[in-house]
Amino acid sequence: MAKLKHVYTDIKYLEATYFRVKYRDYFDMRQLYLTMHEWLIQEDYATREDHTFPETYYMHRETLQSGNEGWIWWRLKKIPNNNSYYRYVLDVDFHILMMRDAEIMHEGRKVKTNWGEVEIKIWAKLEGDYGRKWRDSTIMKHFEDLFRRRIFFKDFQMHKLEFYREAYRFQEFIKTYLKLRTYLPEVENEKFFAPLGHGDISQS
Numbered sequence: 322m323a324k325l326k327h328v329y330t331d332i333k334y335l336e337a338t339y340f341r342v343k344y345r346d347y348f349d350m351r352q353l354y355l356t357m358h359e360w361l362i363q364e365d366y367a368t369r370e371d372h373t374f375p376e377t378y379y380m381h382r383e384t385l386q387s388g389n390e391g392w393i394w395w396r397l398k399k400i401p402n403n404n405s406y407y408r409y410v411l412d413v414d415f416h417i418l419m420m421r422d423a424e425i426m427h428e429g430r431k432v433k434t435n436w437g438e439v440e441i442k443i444w445a446k447l448e449g450d451y452g453r454k455w456r457d458s459t460i461m462k463h464f465e466d467l468f469r470r471r472i473f474f475k476d477f478q479m480h481k482l483e484f485y486r487e488a489y490r491f492q493e494f495i496k497t498y499l500k501l502r503t504y505l506p507e508v509e510n511e512k513f514f515a516p517l518g519h520g521d522i523s524q525s
Contacts, residue, residue: 334449343440343441348439349434366397375395375397413443421436422435
């Protein structure tokens with residue numbers, strides 16, 4: 322009897338990095354969502370067409386223990402340098418807890434915002450043979466592992482490092498928005514997005 326395989330069983334992933342950002346205080350969840358969305362569009366992980374944005378899961382509920390709670394999953398892919406073998410895979414999970422509407426004083430005026438906790442987990446993975454040209458070939462599928470581990474190895478490691486750096490720029494961008502400590506010498510996109518949503522015209 323043939324053994325059933327899941328559609329993702331034979332996908333070749335090389336993990337570039339994993340990190341999480343956790344924040345509990347006043348912040349504008351809508352603006353955080355939009356600024357992260359904008360960064361991903363600028364970096365070619367998505368387009369401005371809402372119906373094509375890969376938000377695969379959204380859940381919102383109210384509980385006595387955690388108040389307003391939400392889950393959001395983004396599953397993003399990018400093909401760098403128009404190559405035909407590898408692509409970047411970025412999985413982004415939001416978990417929002419105890420979210421409530423709030424008002425604060427900012428520069429002498431009341432600003433509508435939120436208070437709560439958000440945890441953002443991000444997995445960055447390099448996917449090989451994304452077009453399945455090797456795996457679906459009767460002959461080449463027997464040599465794909467050999468080529469990837471030996472002939473393509475240095476190239477794969479180089480792209481892994483590039484993706485690692487790009488993923489951490491995304492982390493620095495999120496931390497800059499939330500006014501958390503960052504480590505890169507140059508702040509990522511500090512001038513273009515108001516931290517925590519304060520000062521944004523839509524808040525007035």
